[in-house]
Amino acid sequence: MKKALFLILSALLVLSACGTKEAGEEQSAPEGNQAAETEKNSEKDKNTEEQSVRTPTEEDKKYTELLLARDYDTVIKETVAFDSDSQKDFYNLASALKKHDEMQSKSYVDESTNEKNYTDMISDYKVIIRYIDKAEYIPEEMKTEIEEMKKEAEEKAAQNQEELDKQTQAK
Incomplete structure (x- = not known):
C-alpha cells in the first residue's frame, strides 16, 4: 500500500x-x-x-505593357514556368488583376436562398491580397493601382468578415 x-x-x-x-x-x-x-x-x-x-529589364517592360493592356491571360501563360524572379512577380500581379476583374462581374448571391455568400467573397479578396504580397516588384506605372486594389481588398475582406460574423451570431 x-x-x-x-x-x-x-x-x-x-x-x-x-x-x-x-x-x-x-x-x-x-x-x-x-x-x-x-x-x-x-x-x-x-x-x-x-x-x-530594381531597374526594369526588357522582360519587365514587356510584361508591364501587357498588364497595362489588360492582357492578363498572356502574361499568366508566359510566366507560369517561374523561370525568373521577374516572371514570378508578373504572374502574381496578372493573377491578382485577373481575379479582381472577375470579381467585378461575379455574383455572390446564392440563388436558392437569395443571400450573399460572404465566405466566397472573403476568400476571393484574400487571394488578391496574397498574390500582391508575393510580388516583390511592382512596375512604377502600376504601383498606385496595385496599392489601391490591395487596400480595397483588405477593407472589403474585413467588412465581409464582419457581416459573416453577424450572420453566424444571429443563427
Whole structure:
C-alpha cells in the first residue's frame, strides 16, 4: 500500500513538473514569435526597398505593357514556368488583376436562398491580397493601382468578415 501511494505521488510530481515546463515554454513562445515577426517585417522593408531600386529589364517592360493592356491571360501563360524572379512577380500581379476583374462581374448571391455568400467573397479578396504580397516588384506605372486594389481588398475582406460574423451570431 505504501509503495502504491509512493508511486502515485512520484507520478504526480513528475507530471506536474512536466506541466510546469510546458507552461513555461508557452509563455516564452510569444517572445519568439515577436522576434520572428520583427524579422518578417524587416524582410518586407527590404522587399519594399528592392522594389524601388530594381531597374526594369526588357522582360519587365514587356510584361508591364501587357498588364497595362489588360492582357492578363498572356502574361499568366508566359510566366507560369517561374523561370525568373521577374516572371514570378508578373504572374502574381496578372493573377491578382485577373481575379479582381472577375470579381467585378461575379455574383455572390446564392440563388436558392437569395443571400450573399460572404465566405466566397472573403476568400476571393484574400487571394488578391496574397498574390500582391508575393510580388516583390511592382512596375512604377502600376504601383498606385496595385496599392489601391490591395487596400480595397483588405477593407472589403474585413467588412465581409464582419457581416459573416453577424450572420453566424444571429443563427
